[in-house]
Amino acid sequence: xxxxxxxxxxxxxxxxxxxxxxxxxxxxxxxxxxxxxxxxxxxxxxxxxxxxxxxxxxxxxxxxxxxxxxxxxxxxxxxxxxxxxxxxxxxxxxxxxxxxxxxxxxxxxxxxxxxxxxxxxxxxxxxxxxxxxxxxxxxxxxxxxxxxxxxx
Numbered sequence: 001x002x003x004x005x006x007x008x009x010x011x012x013x014x015x016x017x018x019x020x021x022x023x024x025x026x027x028x029x030x031x032x033x034x035x036x037x038x039x040x041x042x043x044x045x046x047x048x049x050x051x052x053x054x055x056x057x058x059x060x061x062x063x064x065x066x067x068x069x070x071x072x073x074x075x076x077x078x079x080x081x082x083x084x085x086x087x088x089x090x091x092x093x094x095x096x097x098x099x100x101x102x103x104x105x106x107x108x109x110x111x112x113x114x115x116x117x118x119x120x121x122x123x124x125x126x127x128x129x130x131x132x133x134x135x136x137x138x139x140x141x142x143x144x145x146x147x148x149x150x151x152x
Contacts, residue, residue, distance in 0.1 A: 014047055017037075022034060035064055038067045039062075042063035094138065097135065098147070104122055105122060106121055109121060111135060
């Protein structure tokens with residue numbers, strides 16, 4: 001492909017730069033390079049409109065700066081902040097009740113929650129729960145539920 005002037009190819013260089021910044025973002029996950037990719041797209045737009053190289057650079061710097069200052073903090077907050085009441089994985093078992101299927105003491109036992117059966121142990125030594133009793137899950141330690149009295 002033959003270009004009439006060096007400025008006509010500038011938009012393509014900006015597009016390549018934006019792609020490289022975006023690819024770098026995939027590796028870094030910092031949301032900084034992504035803001036530079038947005039700035040490069042701004043430089044590309046100025047190049048497509050026939051703007052001089054100096055204007056392209058100003059657009060790149062200005063748009064990157066605005067994105068870094070205004071957009072990045074908001075995006076980072078939304079990506080890293082969890083809902084306080086959101087429970088994931090085994091955390092959603094804490095507080096639920098279960099039936100004892102094999103006597104539980106401080107070292108072993110079994111409980112059933114719906115269709116699932118778990119190994120279980122008591123929180124305190126000397127505490128025991130007989131088959132058929134209802135217990136409350138206090139915490140999960142690996143694959144073992146630590147249980148206590150359902151009335152707690």
